[in-house]
Amino acid sequence: MDCQNDLSESIQKLNPKSKLFVLREAPQTLLPKLFKAWNVTHLVFEKDTDAYARERDLVVTDLAKQAGVEVITRYGRTLWDSDEVVAKHGGRPTMSITQLQAAGNAVGEIPKPIPAPAHLPDPGDMPLRFGRDEPTTAGLEDLNAPHRSGGAGDKSYRAGIAGPNGDFAVETLEELGFPPATTPHRGGETIALGKLDAILADAEYTATFRKPQTSPAAFEPQSTTLLSPALHFGALSPRLFYWRVREVVDAYGGKGGPSKPPESLTGQLLFRDMYFAAQAAVGAPFTQTLGNAHCRFIPWHLPSKITATTTTTTPTTDEKTETGTGAGAGAGAATSNTSPDYDVDSAEAERWFRRWEAGTTGFPFVDALMRQLRREGWIHHLGRHLVACFLTRGGCYVHWERGAGVFAELLLDHEPACNAGNWQWLSCAAFYSQYYRVYSPAAFGKRWDPRGELIRRYVPELARLDAKYIYEPWRAPGKALEEAGVRIGGGGGVGGEKGTFYPEPMFDFAERRAKCLAAMKAAYGVGLYGDDGRVRDGTWRELFEQKGQTEMQGGFDGTDDADDGEHADDADHEVRRGKHARSVGDTVEEGPMDRHVKRLKA
DNA sequence: AAATGAGTTGCTGAG
């Protein structure tokens, strides 16, 4: 919204008669009517590699051809056209930064951005002498419903194609039924370009930027550029970013010279291209395990439901694209990693997942990051590493697709390709395999933030606790807790006296780390990938049971809910909705059904 | 072609 309003104002500055004209209807039904009504000769749009976007753009292109409209596409989301990168990489996904660099270099030099127009023509007539088609949502639920306030629902469509005043205005949060944003991060090209200028003005920062050495605990100001949301929403061109950084880097004469990819600023853009190109090659299964030949099958808890219609298709090579928000009308079959349905194979893992999501794990650094994410829509990349490792291979052993779903919902800079790719990286399902390198929820934070300032900010319950104990408050002596006004207790909810209770850690981290390591070793030993038939039909289980492996889907590991044998049968089809917008303060209690849940498939 | 080194971002404890 910030972006659309800012763009509209920029257009108006060039020509007061013009602006950004927003039409409220799905392009698949709207465009054919516009082609006729407005005598359209050309349709120009940006390519995209996301599964839904590809599907939509194919339909639109076909409709345009039928109407005799010439279609022109450009790619603006990446440094190189992802399809060309894939072509130069033999049609295979780019699975390492070296591969991306080699394929990118083979494509050619990264194009320089085209300057913005200096003037714009007047808009023509835009008569709307046709009816409005409703979005084809039959059988689809409104995924955003939980976020719309007051049960008002989405009023933006009801207002008509040209909006409530008939002036093609940008929709408002209120029309969409959303409450005011809680994030302090604002969008729009003007802000993004201003930020870029400010960053580049600091040549030392720009030229010597080394991502692994930026702090995940820094806030006000953060240690990285925070330009990822601008890249996502199209407020900043990655190629403009790249070339303006290059100018500074090339001119830099500081001691020790500039940093280089992959750690440098331009390196960060290369990683982005790597994920986009990987997605372009793999297609729809890239955002999930099932049907993904490049993603290891690891029998995590809380796996996505496998249904007859779960997509396993791979698109043909020519129409590949990238990322978008996927939140549009009709985002359907193809975007399945955020599918709300998953099997609760372990009530314990489900509780851990809920507490992770709510920021009430009892591990303060994890909770601070998750609460920062929920409130502000952004956390530092290394913070994402920690919480992702913790949820998957380094703690909860919960499926990365669950975490990716939560990130997809909360991140301002969410790119399906980067999100899925990074979750695969951190969970060691793909891109990365050193699973024995496990982040510690206490040690990792301390390294960057020994005073625990990030925790004090986002977990106010602990704000006054001595730095010595702030990462592990359960180890604090009673006296220290008392002085800080902290009470440790509860299973992850904040108790009656708001802000005074902080939960006990939900498990012994060292113990969980050891279990996860052993389970990862077993999974690597089995060596299945997502496209294996045994993943779909469930016979993968035999391979793991032969190895005596217990930490897996439906595995019995003798934990607190092992007393429900008589209910095992009706647990088989227990499914939980994956989208549940609980706020940080909510108590996450074990539901009556939870204790009945055991395993999903015989 | 087997072997070696490197891989954006682990932790702990010794020196």
Next chain:
DNA sequence: TCTCAGCAACTCATT
């Protein structure tokens, strides 16, 4: 304060 081996050990790139 910093560096480094040890922990256990995976893939990829290069030779």
